[in-house]
Amino acid sequence: MDEVAFLRELLEIYSPSGQEAALARYLAEKMAELGFDVHIDEVGNVVGEAAPSHLRTPTPPHPCSPAPLLLFLGHIDTVPGFIPVRLEGGKLYGRGAVDAKGPLSAFILAAARAAPSLEDMRIVVVGAVEEEASSKGAHHIVDRFRPDYAIVGEPSGWDGITLGYKGSLLLSYSLSRPVKHNAAEGPSAPEEAIGFWNRLVAYADEFNRDKVRRFEKLDLSLQKIKSSDDGFAQRVEMTIGLRMPVGFDMAAFKEGALSLADGAELNFLNEEVPFRAGKNNPLVRAFLRAIRALGGRPRFKLKTGTSDMNVVGPVWGCPIVAYGPGDSSLDHTPSEYLEIEEYLRAIEVLTQVICELQRVNCKWR
Secondary structure: OOHHHHHHHHHHOOOEOOOOHHHHHHHHHHHHHOOOEEEEOOOOOEEEEEOOHHHOOOOOOOOOOOOOEEEEEEEOOEOOOOOOOEEEOOEEEOOOOOOOHHHHHHHHHHHHHHHHHOOOOEEEEEEEOOOOOOOHHHHHHOOOOOOOEEEEEOOOOOOEEEEEEOEEEEEEEEEEEEOOOOOOOOOOHHHHHHHHHHHHHHHHHHHHOOOOOHHHOOEEEEEEEEEEEOOOEEEEEEEEEEEEOOOOOHHHHHHHHHHHOOOOEEEEEEEEOOEEOOOOOHHHHHHHHHHHHOOOOOEEEEEOOOOOHHHHHHHHOOOEEEEOOOOHHHOOOOOOEEEHHHHHHHHHHHHHHHHHHHHHOHHHO
C-alpha cells in the first residue's frame, strides 16, 4: 500500500471527537485489506489484530492470550476545524496529520509489514475514539486487554520516545452575590473571583518555588471567566485548568482550593492522573536500537499535556511509550502538517521494533 496515499485518505475524512464513524468504517475496510482481523467495538473504536493463524483469537480478540501481546493505541478523532489536505514541499497538510492520524497510520503500516514474519507474538492496533474529548475509547479498552507492551500514538518525532505526561484537571468556579451599589464597601463578585484566582496562583508559585523542570511544576491556566447580573444577583463563573506533575497530592489540593473559595461553589472535572513510564525494559531498548540503526540520536521526552497513556499506563503496568512522527508544537494549529520523510522513517522504526520484540521474547516460543 502506498504509505502517503493511505495517510492522505485518512486526513480527507473529517473526524472531530464524536464524529468518527465514517473514518472508523473506512479504516476497518483498509485494515482488513492489509490482512488484519478487524472489527468496530461497542463505542466505535477500530480494533485490528495481526498474528500467526495459530494464535488468531475470535473477534473481538481475547485479552488473555498466552503469547506476548504488543498493543498499539492510536486515536482516530481530531480537534474541530478541517484543514484542506495538500502535499507541498515534502509536507502533508491536514487536520490530524500530526495529532494523531500520522502516528496511527504508521502503526497500521508497520504492523502490516511485520505480520508475515510473526511467529509467536500477537499485535493489536486500536484506533480509539474521543481522545481529544473524554478518552472514551481508551477507557473502554483499558480493562479488556492486558498487553505485554504498549505504544501510544502521539507525535514525538521519529527519533523521540515519550515516557510521561502530566496529569490534568478542570476546576469549575461559580459565585453569586446580591447586587449592591457601586459605592458600597466590599468586593464585587468578579473581584472575589479574581481574588480566588490570585490565591491559586500564589499556591502554585509556592509549590513551584524549588522546581526547575516544567514537568515537575504545577501549571494553572484561566480558560474562561464570565460575569452577569439580573438586577438582584451578580454572578461570575470561571473555568481553570491545571496540569499536575507526578506525585502531586490531588486530595490535598482539592481541600486547599475549597478552603480558599470563600463561599463559591467548586467542581472538579475531567481528572487525569500524571504518569511516567520506566525506560529500562525491552520495549525502550528496541526503540533505541531501531532509531540508532537509522542514523538517529534517540531523545527521551516528558510532555506537559496529556494523552491516552494517562488512562492506560497506570492500569496496564507494562512497558509503555508514546511514539509517532510529527512535531507536537503543530498540534491543534491551523497549519498542521507532517514531514513525509519523517513519517516514512517512523514506519521503519516501528517495523524494526516489532522484529526486535519478537527476537527478545523467544521465551514464549
